[in-house]
Amino acid sequence: MQLKWFDEGMEAMWTKANRGKYNRDGLRYSSDITDVEWALVEPLIPPAKRGGRRREVDAREVINGLLYVLSTGCRWRAVPKDLPPKSTLFSYFDLWNRDGTLGRIHRELYVKCRGAMAREATAAIIDSQSVKGAEKGGVASTHAGMMRGRRSKARSAISSSIR
Template sequence: MAWTAEHRRAADRRGLRYPSDLTDAEWALVAPLIRPAKHGGRPRRVDIREVLNAVFYVLSTGCQWSALPKDLPPKSTVWDYFSRWEWEGTIERLHHVLYVAVREQAGREASPTTAIIDSQTAKAAQKG
């Protein structure tokens, strides 16, 4: 499938601070999946979108948590949210929603219908 001007506009990340930051459209997709702050507790003081941007920064760059840029939330805050979201299954839900959106944006079925396994992969699977 050839890239069209519409595809290029949708994939353009030049206006973002970091290429891993969420666009407004991506944030609109995933924001409903993140639980609101608990009632009765202290109000949430951190911008959850920035926390998610920090998680995506670590995942996309492979940097250490301690190497997060200073304009993102503190590493302890980001790690706490990441570990909670991992435990609750939020990370898996976020991945699924973004995965489906990217496939549909590319004009593909939401779920792949074909899998290709080469002979090397099949041999490795049998051994271990």
């Protein structure tokens, strides 16, 4: 029995050639970044700040630690001892999140991935919750959910029992 996409000339996803490209057997953890992946990410990591102490932690190991937490869903305190300490990982996560490094890495990899598939780097995701929200009130319900709560006048009133 032949599958439909073979008839239409599309390539199968898991061929022997593709399996070799995505094999992660030689890595310490399956979440670790490969040399090819690191070559894409390394230029996007900001250099250490001038002055003060030199950066002692390997940025690649920080990325490996962050990917480990992301892929396993473990708590920060459950990070294995052969990765940087949880405090270091969280500090870099917080710094790179605030300064936009994680966003730049995501955007760059997304654009390259879409380009490799010969597609534009735009996408929209619609899930059943979005559709349900639009059906129930759309913009009006979104607007109400984003507004700051109003303060009660009674809460801000000054009362005194002294005469």
